[in-house]
């Protein structure tokens with residue numbers, strides 16, 4: 330049995346990746362390493378927590394001694410690294426946690442893998458999950474390619490850019506078998522409601538104001554989270570060593586158009602008068618250094634590795650709304666903070 334260590338598996342994207350790997354690869358032992366910060370929620374993984382090939386390990390990637398212990402205990406052949414501080418607004422108000430986790434934490438992991446594998450790279454792989462935000466902000470034209478120069482502009486994207494550079498440095502300097510992907514904005518089930526789409530769904534449900542930064546003209550390229558997980562599966566298994574793959578939905582939306590579409594979908598689903606939720610839209614002070622536009626070219630991933638997203642936005646957004654409406658308890662537990670008791674009840678009081 331092959332052991333794969335997935336970091337950040339209790340988070341939004343990580344939980345979809347863990348579920349996919351646990352279900353699709355019974356011959357893999359999946360170790361989910363997560364510190365359970367405010368963004369880590371083991372309720373996301375209730376359906377797989379008793380699977381024979383799944384283990385949860387609470388550990389902080391900023392703690393090199395603990396990482397060494399975990400690596401020696403499980404001796405993973407593969408690492409899929411998603412653990413990160415991930416919210417731009419939090420990086421503006423408190424950048425240091427981003428430096429600690431995203432930069433130092435990544436170096437700690439690289440070092441733990443390098444020390445364990447000790448030059449025996451055969452069958453080993455360190456896969457670093459990154460973001461399109463490292464490329465900076467586009468004007469009205471153009472796309473991000475794998476060789477677009479890095480130009481990060483928020484503490485979050487600067488910390489992710491630093492981690493990408495360090496991952497490549499370990500490849501070039503030590504020969505560590507790495508692969509990197511940079512993905513556009515994800516949406517879907519289990520998204521922490523500080524991010525635009527789940528925040529808006531929650532607010533519409535409660536008939537509260539929907540805060541839109543600036544004039545809502547900023548553009549993001551949205552991808553359904555399970556399609557990101559399927560791309561991660563493909564890159565992990567088929568990606569070339571030392572290579573980078575861009576992952577995107579070819580699905581650009583201004584924030585205001587996206588929220589208007591969401592309002593329309595929710596009015597229909599909640600049986601509210603057409604146009605009523607749109608009245609909740611409130612323009613608020615813009616985010617500092619707000620990147621205008623992100624858009625990914627994922628031709629390399631499609632042509633070289635044969636990946637395609639399975640859902641259009643018109644399919645994925647209503648599906649996402651349905652998930653939140655059907656999982657009110659999840660949303661209530663997250664917004665009340667009750668989800669943080671889950672680990673205690675599930676693991677420590679048994």
Ligand code: NAD
Nearest residue numbers: 337339340341342364365366368369389390412413415515
């Ligand atoms: P998230 O914030 O939902 O989850 C992050 C997870 O990492 C949480 O479970 C948290 O507990 C864990 N974590 C944080 N600090 C840790 C530490 N010091 N040690 C161990 N675990 C720690 O994030 P997400 O949206 O799921 O993003 C996952 C990864 O994908 C990140 O690396 C992010 O940069 C990248 N990414 C995200 C998006 C997106 O749209 N969300 C897009 C592209 C790339």
Ligand code: TYD
Nearest residue numbers: 417514523524525526540541542547549584
């Ligand atoms: P977000 O979900 O934070 O992702 P990112 O900043 O990583 O792209 O934000 C998506 C877009 O929505 C971004 O342009 C900022 C904007 N936004 C708002 O207008 N209002 C909000 O309350 C939030 C959280 C984001």
